[in-house]
Amino acid sequence: MHTLIDDIVDAYGGAQRWADVTAICACKHFGGAIWGLKHVAGIVEDGEVTVWVQRQHTSLRPFTGDDLRSDYTPDRVAIERIDGPTLESLDGPRSSFDGHTLETPWSALQLAYFTGYAMWTYLAEPINLTVPGVVIEQGTDWVEGHQVWRRLHVTYPDSFATHSPHQVLYVDDEGLIRRRDYQVDIAGGSPAAHYVSDFERVDGIVIPARRMIYVRDEHNNPIPDQLVVSIELTDIRVV
Template sequence: MALLDDAIDACGGLARWNSLSRFTLHLSVGGTLFADAGHAREFKDVTAEGSMRTQSVRFTGITGGEQSGAFAPDAITIETLDGQLLRTLSNPSLAVPTNGTHALADELHLVFFCGVQIWNYLTTPFLLARPDVAIEELPPWRENNETWRRLRAQLPPSLINLASEQVFYFDENALQRRTDHDLLGARVAHYSWAHDNFGGIVVPTLRRTLMQQPDGSAIARPVLIDVEIFDAVFE
């Protein structure tokens, strides 16, 4: 599909992407979703290392720099910085709790949530070229004074994600600027900007998730999720 081809080329191209296998990020993740769960500073100034081929991410420096947490689709772990296992959770889920507790109240679920979102953020738009991802181009969207092209993607059950169906928006340079999807029972608009080139791969370094109104527009406050990537290394 032409739009997807343009988006992949704008982010470095499939040839460059396929020549790499691992990433290391220096980043911070916050927002009211974290603060309301009692984790306002759990993921501030952390290192995320992972595979670009399989869903796995290890965060070093969580909980004030004292611990590490690892995400994989079948298990989540929290460890000391020297590798001592503290807690583990098998077959995690993003399901909304029915007992009134916050979905991210437990640190294991917080690691799972951050692992899912960071891995999928980092691998898009290349992720959309997978043969098991169904995509279709939607009519363009007018965002303020810009016209953004859109792709709707249906993601396979084998791919752990925040939502199985998502709509991706791309600006006139074919850079990803927004993603719409369901999140913990709400409809959100996830914005991305301030793209930078790290070793031939272009990544948005600022991301912000906002509540979406019925007409598709976003509400400026509260900021549910706020992500800043300070540096990225691909190898």
């Protein structure tokens, strides 16, 4: 039986096309308050990102230096020379956030972990929703302005590094994911309303080029003057 997830995957280019995608690369600009709040301003705001779609692997460059890049997997993060050896690494990075609040500063390696898992979650979607172990339940519809969006409650397995095990996706009539709600567990569980727009078709798949992430209030609405993160992608390439 054709499911809502099938409709979503079809809207983004189809399962067959996504199965042939190795990586998505783009120039990126990050904004928002989190970088200064976490004492990591100036490290990741501009540069390039590469996400390997079929496995949880991300790299940002430059990263703390013009000739350096980050290397993220769920079990290990590192800072490497682009044409040389690893300078720093951290195994089991998730545990390094134990006891963190929203105001706790991040190290450069912790920044590599956060940006790595976040960009993989975003750019490998929707195909990562089809991975065995991901549990999806359809919830009640949500009215956003003049639009009605279908809500999906997604529970990720322990093998996924992401903001929180349970997240809510909002899907429009075309099958595009327009919003996601979660709490950032590694930053004291801060609640977020994450909006997605500027969808581009690149080499047969659909990729959002703009994301705006706000603090979410107790009524499930974004607080417009509390922009936590913004993401803008240009020169998107599919490998």
